[in-house]
Amino acid sequence: MNKLLLTFIIAIALFFAYGIFTNLNKTTIKSKRIECQNKTVTFESIYNKKKISEVQKLLLSNNFIIQSEINYSTLMPTVLKEYFDIKKADELLMKNIPQKEKIKSDKKLIVDYYIYENDKEDTNKKNAKAKLYAGYLLFEFKLDDKIIYKIQSDYMKQDGSDIEDRMKCIIKSFLTIKGE
Secondary structure: OHHHHHHHHHHHHHHHHHHHHHHHOOOOOOOOOOHHHHOOOEEEEEOOHHHHHHHHHHHHOOOEEEEEEEEOOOOOOOOHHHHOOHHHHHHHHHHOOOOOOOOOOOOOEEEEEEEEEOOOOOOOOOOHHHHOOOEEEEEEEEEOOEEEEEEEEEEOOOOOOOHHHHHHHHHHHHHOOOOO
């Protein structure tokens, strides 16, 4: 009887220890790989880890095409439009992409991104937290019409003065991924 009780207690202890261990080591979509991702809400997804090294080299060797747009708020007066346009956004992005040597390549990485200004007057917002951020940046790094890496990061200042910082973080996030 004592052996049965002891076995039962050990089994329960192991069960709880395993549960605690797996929860402590769990990575979620909200997990942060690098420090700058902790400044604002940031989500990232790696779609093809085998291609990461190749697309990183394309970015660093100036073999990329930028596709960009800005979605200004429509239900409330836009603030971002006074301070930010697509030309300025593209210039900030180019400034923050480190360039190593230029190498000719037939392949081109597509850096497809948009800046969204949070429309706080939108009645479809799910909760009050959805109105706390000024907007977000969504970047997709594509090769051969397939998304390799995608990241979204909020910016907090209505005038967009922290957008450059978020772009730096996005580029750093992309370049620090370890490929296969």
